[in-house]
Amino acid sequence: MPTRHLRPELHRSSRTGWLRASVLGANDGILSTGALLLGVAGAGASRSALLTAGVAGLTAGAMSMGIGEYVSVSTQSDTERADRAKEEEELADDPEAETAELRNIYEARGLPRDLAQQVADTLMATDPLGAHLRDELGLTETLAARPMQAAASSLASFAVGAAIPLLVAVLVPAAGRAVAIAAATIVGVVLLGATGAALGGADRWRGALRVGVGGTAALALTYGIGLLFGTAVS
Ligand SMILES: [Zn+2]
Incomplete structure (x- = not known):
């Protein structure tokens, strides 16, 4: 079906990238905080101990996600800036070699040599840096790294996800608490897994199943460890 490629709405990967990152952040927040609370509940903790553990877990997790994302995206951004500077220098130093480089790239992608030369000459005259960044290094403006934005959205999405099991832990009475925390956590990660898969254009049931089983x-492992530890120390 060659006509499929003419429909831009099928190319989801670039535009929904930040949204998928937020879904993953929320997923981390729900699962790690849900597991933490279930482990503490398994050890027989009181409501106030659960609240303390949950708030600490939410804060620590959100900060760690934000800082981790900031460092990783900054590093990517530094690499991109260095690549851009190197390319600018090469274009100024040896435009002939850079034209040949572009021609070889287009030839390798399947264009006949004379057409590849024509494309290279045209792009060298109109937008040499853009052509090199895009076709030689694979960098585009839309993928340009934004560390603060990435950090803020990771931090916020983790906190929103973490708030769900935390609210359940605080609101549900002791008798049904562990079951309610587990249920809210699993329903949350399954819904987010399906959403993340759908945003990526993948099969949503497979996405939901994968994250549901994981x-x-x-949760079972953390609860089991909490039970064992609670028995051992009390
Ligand atoms: Zn180049």
Whole structure:
């Protein structure tokens, strides 16, 4: 079906990138805080101990996500800036070699040599830096790294996700608390898994199943460890 490629709405990867990152952040927040609270509840903690543990877990996780994202995106941004500077220098130093470089790239992608030369000459006359950044290095303006924005959205999405099991832990009475925390956490990660898969254009049931199974295993393990530890120390 060659006509499919003419429909721009099928190319989801670049535009929904930040949205998918937020879904993943919220997923981390729900699962890690849900597991933390379930582990503490398994050890027989009181409501106030759960609240303390949950707020500490939410804060620590959100900060760690934000800082981690800031460092990773900054590094990417530094690399991009260095690549751009190097390319500018090469274009100024040896435009002939840079034209040949572009021609070889287009030839390798399947254009006949004379057409590749024509494309290279035209782009060298109109937008040499843009052509090199895009076709030689794979950098585009839309992918340009923004560290603060990435950090803020990771931090916020983790906190929003973490708030769900925390609210459940504080609001539900002791008798049903562990079950309610586990249920809210699993429903949350399954819904987010399906949303993340749908945003990426992938099968949403497979996405939901994957994260549902992984999440259930994580909760069961943490609860089991909490139970053992609670028995051991009390
Ligand atoms: Zn170049």
